[in-house]
Amino acid sequence: MTETAFRLDNAWHPVEADAGGAFVFTLTNLSEEPVEGFKLAYTSLTRVKDAPACENAQFLMRNANFHQFAPPQSFVLQPGASWRFTVQGLWRPARHRTDGAKSAYLTLASGQHVAVDVDDLLLEGRFSEPAPVLLPEGKVTEPFSLLPWPAQAVLTPGDSVPVTLCPADGTALADLQAMQQVNGLYRRLFAVAHIPFSLSPTAQGKALQFAANPALGASAYRIDFAANIALSYGDAAGRQYGLTALAQMLHGARTAPAQFRFPAAGHIEDAPRYGWRGCHLDVSRQFYPTDDVIRLIDILAWLKLNIFHWHLTDDEAWRLEIKAYPQLTTVGVLRGPDEPMLPQLGNGAEPVGGFYSQDDVHKIVAHAASLQIEVVPEIDIPGHSTAILTALPDLVDGQEAPDSYRSVQGFPNNALNPAIERTYEFLGTVFDEMATLFPSPLVHVGGDEVAANTWMASPLAKRLMEEQGLDGTFGLQSHFMKRIQQMLKARGKTVAGWDEVSHGGGVDPEGTLLMAWQKPEVGLDLARQGYDVVMTPGQAYYLDMVQDEAWQEPGASWAGTVPPHHTYTYEAVADFPEDLRPRMRGVQTCIWSEHFLNRAYFNHLVFPRLPAVAEAAWTPKDNKDWLRFAALAPLMPRL
Missing domain, CATH: 3.20.20.80 (Glycosidases)
Structure with missing residues (x-):
């Protein structure tokens, strides 16, 4: 038998005087052979009680999310035919399409286990409304791609985007290594995008100066934008967060230039709200x-x-x-x-x-x-x-x-x-x-x-x-x-x-x-x-x-x-x-x-x-902005 020889459709419907409702299962034989003496197992987070009421099936066992049923004795499932049964006695009602069977298989009379195709739970007895749009279009009042938004940002947008940011003369080895670390992070997350940092001077680039300043505090940083860029940081974490902020702004200005710009002047002063x-x-x-x-x-x-x-x-x-x-x-x-x-x-x-x-x-x-x-x-x-x-x-x-x-x-x-x-x-x-x-x-x-x-x-x-x-x-x-x-x-x-x-x-x-x-x-x-x-x-x-x-x-x-x-x-x-x-x-x-x-x-x-x-x-509570977030979130990487 092929892996697609059987299909299990599952639906939930409300039952009067039973808040849990009931499952209706339909197993279809897509193979060219009849089967009998089999057992059907499925996994589901909507679990049945120990003695569920079954119509046209025998309940065999449950172990956590594992359930097993059998058809009536002497039942033969012919090619192209279906076995339909109902199970009532659920611990809770199903509320969403993922509340049904997540997987299923048959155990044949020979002991062989055969995969059964199964998909989302259907809803019977009332309208199945579609999912809404979860994120509005979004709107930015300040055209900078920064997420999370910093504690303080006073920035003037520029008319151009640097090709890369380059270390100023005399940059320490640890700062160069930090630049390369964020470059590597960026390359892994955005494999086809242009790296934010070059370790050598580049035409149309901007110089980046580093300064350790423990007085800023743990994980804190400050970035000053002018002809060149100065990054001050309280510790190694603050340096990384500052470099990440620069990489985010470059990424936004390059990938969504109609919405986002790179700063020409101003500053960011930032530290995390929570440790x-x-x-x-x-x-x-x-x-x-x-x-x-x-x-x-x-x-x-x-x-x-x-x-x-x-x-x-x-x-x-x-x-x-x-x-x-x-x-x-x-x-x-x-x-x-x-x-x-x-x-x-x-x-x-x-x-x-x-x-x-x-x-x-x-x-x-x-x-x-x-x-x-x-x-x-x-x-x-x-x-x-x-x-x-x-x-x-x-x-x-x-x-x-x-x-x-x-x-x-x-x-x-x-x-x-x-x-x-x-x-x-x-x-x-x-x-x-x-x-x-x-x-x-x-x-x-x-x-x-x-x-x-x-x-x-x-x-x-x-x-x-x-x-x-x-x-x-x-x-x-x-x-x-x-x-x-x-x-x-x-x-x-x-x-x-x-x-x-x-x-x-x-x-x-x-x-x-x-x-x-x-x-x-x-x-x-x-x-x-x-x-x-x-x-x-x-x-x-x-x-x-x-x-x-x-x-x-x-x-x-x-x-x-x-x-x-x-x-x-x-x-x-x-x-x-x-x-x-x-x-x-x-x-x-x-x-x-x-x-x-x-x-x-x-x-x-x-x-x-x-x-x-x-x-x-x-981000501090007063700096949060839902519409700005909605505009920025689509730029974030996914798994």
Whole structure:
């Protein structure tokens, strides 16, 4: 049979007295052979309950986002014919075309797995409105291409554009190297464009003078425009940001001369609004090759973001090579019909894997550092650990019922057990290797979404609770996290985590950085408890969220609808009183990858909202301008 021998159409329709509605599936046999005794599996974020009501089908199983059904007994699917069945009993209604099946395959009576073509979810029973235009045409009042917009810019547009900018006589080696670094960045992002800097004098070029001025402060710079250009900088980061600003203005003036000019006179005086300007990438749900990660880091540098939060592990896969535990990146990354972990989120008949070798990590970390970007690694514990427990089954309490709790995503028994001493031995070894790979003082340890009844059926956990006087799941989690904090401290590292690290008594707030993701008010509460906070609320900064309520707009919707205008205008520090504002370290956007099955989906959902967060992180509130941003955002590079 060919790979296109079967097609699965899926639709959602509302059901009276059932808010979840129902799925209608239609499997069409495009082959020339009849099939019988088969099973149909599909993956979907719109999960069914354990006992869904099925019409014309048998429900076989669900594991998180994996679902499997069979037709009625003795059913034969003839060539050109279809099998149509309905499933009612969904945990939530479908709201967008990406809420249906993301992949599907058949398991034939012989045991062979055959790919099934599947596409967007259709809507039955009401009008499927088209997606709107998300970004207005835009308008600039000052004709300069700068994103993020600087703290201060007093500029006079020129009538010509320099061919290149060239170093003045006597320029120091470090300044020349910085020019070449930004040249390289520009060439990677805009492969056919003319480089901004030449290292030798050029006709119709302008001389660029450098001056270190520590009094400007960290990451700060000043550019003065006249017959020549003078760049003063507070440190190496400030020098890079100044050069990037010059490269952006040249790029805009060359590529969109009807809108943008290069300055002939005036000055820019600039420094970031926040010290933490982050972007997170989930590589567990979907694997991104090393070159794609490097490309994203280049885009962050172009936008003057300075933190790359690398979400390396989750239930679906462990992506970081740990030499002491090779099974993490053999067993712990493989998903497929006959693999230890079932297909999830776009996986089909063929097994999938992928991980980052330690050589890959060294390459990525060094590349980021050359662009003034800190890589903060995350291993998500104690929850979100299905991949770990699959690879290392000796970390499971064998007396605990195998399906005694489920995560919010539906994974059974997916948390490392705080009562098993081997857990800490394993993590200690992991931290030892991570310490050699990541110079960042921070290790992000997740801590999110531990189900409320986790470990309550574990005799070992119950004994630990009695011995230590711990109260339920979150008391156990706090006990676990406090041990992790001490283990990291012994290795010269400090804890970063999601806001749930504060649950059950939390950890020592001193030096701990927590990310407020569930809702904005959580960040203020964490600051009151003494934690340093990065604001990353799903309602504004999660780039997997849909950008409009229209059915045809792709993405997730659990945190609501997040249009680019809201992402741009959201003020993360708004509710913080003056005395707590020092604890608000900055902002971060998160790219969760459940919906990113291809590059087109990635670019549609991430842009222009990633540049919007970059400007929110850098530009003072009073200097933001939505229409100017809308005019500038299309010039930004994409993956």
